[in-house]
Amino acid sequence: MKVIVNISLKEGVLDPEGKAIKTSLSNLGFENLNDVRTGKQIILNFANLEENEAVLEAKKMCEDLLVNTVIEKYKINILRN
Amino acid sequence: MRSGVTIFPGSNCDRDIIVALKNITGKAPIKMWHKDTEFPNLDLIVIPGGFSFGDYLRCGALAARSPVVKNIKNHISRGGAVLGICNGFQILIEAGILPGSLIRNKKLLFTCRDTVLEIQDTIISPFLSGLKKEHHLNIPVAHNEGNFFASETLLNELKNDGRIAFKYIKEVNNDIDYNPNGSSNDIAGILSKNGRVLGMMPHPERAINNLYGGTDGLKFLTKSFEQIIG
Numbered sequence: 001m002k003v004i005v006n007i008s009l010k011e012g013v014l015d016p017e018g019k020a021i022k023t024s025l026s027n028l029g030f031e032n033l034n035d036v037r038t039g040k041q042i043i044l045n046f047a048n049l050e051e052n053e054a055v056l057e058a059k060k061m062c063e064d065l066l067v068n069t070v071i072e073k074y075k076i077n078i079l080r081n
Numbered sequence: 082m083r084s085g086v087t088i089f090p091g092s093n094c095d096r097d098i099i100v101a102l103k104n105i106t107g108k109a110p111i112k113m114w115h116k117d118t119e120f121p122n123l124d125l126i127v128i129p130g131g132f133s134f135g136d137y138l139r140c141g142a143l144a145a146r147s148p149v150v151k152n153i154k155n156h157i158s159r160g161g162a163v164l165g166i167c168n169g170f171q172i173l174i175e176a177g178i179l180p181g182s183l184i185r186n187k188k189l190l191f192t193c194r195d196t197v198l199e200i201q202d203t204i205i206s207p208f209l210s211g212l213k214k215e216h217h218l219n220i221p222v223a224h225n226e227g228n229f230f231a232s233e234t235l236l237n238e239l240k241n242d243g244r245i246a247f248k249y250i251k252e253v254n255n256d257i258d259y260n261p262n263g264s265s266n267d268i269a270g271i272l273s274k275n276g277r278v279l280g281m282m283p284h285p286e287r288a289i290n291n292l293y294g295g296t297d298g299l300k301f302l303t304k305s306f307e308q309i310i311g
Binding site: 013014016017020064065066068070071 | 138139142146175181182184185186187188189228230231263
């Protein structure tokens with residue numbers, strides 16, 4: 001079973017990459033943007049775990065390694081086929 | 082002085098600091114491979130710069146979970162000194178040994194150039210107490226993620242506790258942006274609560290010979306080593 005972790009910067013943390021993308025988008029004529037924020041996605045493919053166990057395991061992984069909770073926040077979703 | 086230098090896959094300033102340690106102390110440091118866990122007691126561990134584990138996930142994140150880090154933590158709890166340079170600073174933060182975070186440089190550029198460091202009023206630290214406050218240090222930086230980021234609360238705490246070691250400062254008659262990465266309060270290096278762990282973005286080992294463009298790094302390292310064994 002697959003669990004998707006979406007990691008993004010917390011509000012107030014500078015995202016220079018997002019800023020650069022916004023500038024580039026406005027150069028292309030996309031003017032309806034207040035802000036662009038970037039993030040990353042990690043897909044965890046678990047073997048033999050119930051959904052709730054997998055989510056708990058993913059949460060622990062986020063806290064231990066995947067996320068820097070000083071600057072980042074995360075969302076865990078289950079990918080159902 | 083008994084010293085050690087950690088080596089991770091992707092470390093690339095390990096040799097430079099090994100040469101500096103050997104030249105200054107007359108004794109070669111031991112090399113500490115990231116998978117190893119058995120080491121003799123040391124006075125100083127240096128975590129050198131580079132791109133440990135290819136900067137995957139976040140700079141220093143994977144290195145900070147390596148077996149050797151347990152040894153570094155034990156060394157710190159025995160009162161041992163640790164110097165983390167550049168990626169070494171990132172690793173110390175990722176390991177939870179130093180607080181805050183080092184994020185992308187504000188202008189999105191990898192910055193490699195000289196910086197001028199102002200020595201701050203700090204708690205007692207072997208890395209600072211041999212230096213004269215009024216003498217600035219010219220030491221180069223070379224990084225992409227050196228922008229020190231922390232909450233206002235933590236920034237105030239670091240300031241009030243005397244844990245800010247160095248700040249980038251503007252040189253007279255120099256127009257270039259003196260802060261190379263947009264770091265909060267121009268912070269270039271911070272200390273642990275006991276003053277015996279220093280994380281800094283600038284590379285002292287790249288300023289140990291006039292052929293490299295300066296010797297302020299040599300001065301800083303020499304004074305630090307004197308204090309550590311003193």
